[in-house]
Amino acid sequence: MGSQKSNKKASKGTVQIKTSNERLQLVFSFGGKRHYLSTGFTDTKANRKLAEMKAKQIELDILCNNFDITLVRYKPQSQQDIFKSSASDEETSPESSVSLADLWDSYTEYKKSSLSPSTLAKDYKKIYRCINVHLPVKTLDKAVGIRDWLIANRSPLSAKKILTQFCACCNWAVKSQLIEENPFEGMASDIKLPKGDSQETDINPFSVEERDCIISTLCWAESRAFLTGVLGFYSLGDTHLAPVAITVSSEYCFLLLIKLIHNKFQISLTKYAKTSILKI
Template sequence: MDRKLPRGVTVRGNSLQLSFSYQGQRFRESLRMPDTKPNIKAAELKLAAIQHDIAMGKFDYGLHFPRSKHAMRLSQSLQQSVTIDQILNDWLRRVKERTAYSTLRDYSSAVTYHLIPQFGTLKVMELKSSQVEEWLSSLDISGKRKRNILIPLRQAFEDAVFDGLIEQNPMLRVRNPKHERSEPRPFNQDEVDRILSVLAGVERNLICFAFETGLRTSELIALMWKDVDLESKQIHVRRACVRGHIKETKTSSGWRSVPLSPSAYESLISQQFQRYNHDSFVFYDPKSMKRWGGDQIIRKRVWKKAIQASGVKYRNPYQTRHTYASRLLSQGENPLKVAYQMGHKDWGMIRSVYGRWVK
């Protein structure tokens, strides 16, 4: 038998629902209660209490409907209780599905080891831009790393403004730290020869190929035999290995073809003779007989030992890339062509980083 319901109380599905106006907008909220006679009376009383609070100017949406999608936006008590660790963790969950594995790992590291320990217990409304800048100035890390750490905090606060938690975003006044680019320190030919002279087999092939192609270590690790065209003496760079995961290169400009110098060609021929188990990857770890797991293991087990044995002043493995670029430019190669072979979208990076080698 149909019951006559009080004004503002309706039934939706198997539950009672309240309808009321607040701040010039109509809202409907489910009570998650079946439409029994006692529940209908309780719903009528609750609606009367809501209307009284609205009339008195003391209605708090979150207290009446804490699970509502409108609660956070319209509840001052909830807004004041939200902490920074909550919005950071919520932001991480939201970006998980649309973010590359390596990027998400960096975000998680920034949140877990930097942002939450420093700001996590603060209420969202308490954060001041001066607090962030003072903290940044105390960190003994590069400007680039500082900017990366700030990304989750900036985006979480943007969402907080959008959700109505705060009216003003304190992160808008936090200036990005300057990134001081390290000066290239390429190896000369004598140094290259000395380094290669203390290496042998697959390790020599790897390092020689790095000097002769300018590939990033992550690209060297991910190079597959299907990317190699020995007949036309070129390779096609299509993917990289980041944090142990194979993925496509970071930008569309990363897709490129690189011609093989005689030394690079000889390294591939040598590597082909030492091909193990017909593995699809060109370079492999002779210890595990599998694809290299990452750039750190190469740096520690191959690069550092070779530099020490050769007597050459230590520089990091990325200088093989600088060596390749500076050599081509010194020989008068077109900067646009060098930019393409390095995987840059234009020659702006070549001009700013390698300007003194451009003829």
């Protein structure tokens, strides 16, 4: 039940209903700013009716010069209650009521045209689930609490990546004049990764015997001219760069190399083909 897409640009003051991360979203411009307001509703026929009513309310308020620039009037009732409660207890900054989930939806919508479908489905969806399913708090005034929860419940590398994404999202929001400052600034860089904790830790060098075996085979092969640049890499134990040189020369030559080694020395490179080589 996707939203109807139109090739025509929406007229000034018109509120569009879009689907973002399986939730209905209201998109409109006011005061020179582009606003993305998540309704929190799933895309069903009944919920779309509610979204249409909310869109009409915003359009009417804009027309009558009665638009609520805080957007509180247009948020789901549960979010309004939270905002009113916190406002009555103490003086709050503008960021206090800003939902990280809403910002991430808006940021994803902004980035969608420049990202591949696989990146959206995998990386951005993972962040969306982290915010909406796992995080115990979701507002920008709780940024320190969010950081502490990530450090306690995620690996250092994962926490660093997520905080980097949150920081990028908030940097965009600052530039878009949605928030005044980025509460996640510098948090990712404060996380120090253990030595060797990276995506490449599963790429291991060949043993000395296997390295010598490979080099001997290269020297023995009659058609070895195309592999000259590979010898230096294997001598240094760099199995990550050597296959690159082979691949650049010819995939066929690489397959020939494996066959020569297998036939002459009776060793198999299958495990390396599945880990170190084909992961490039």
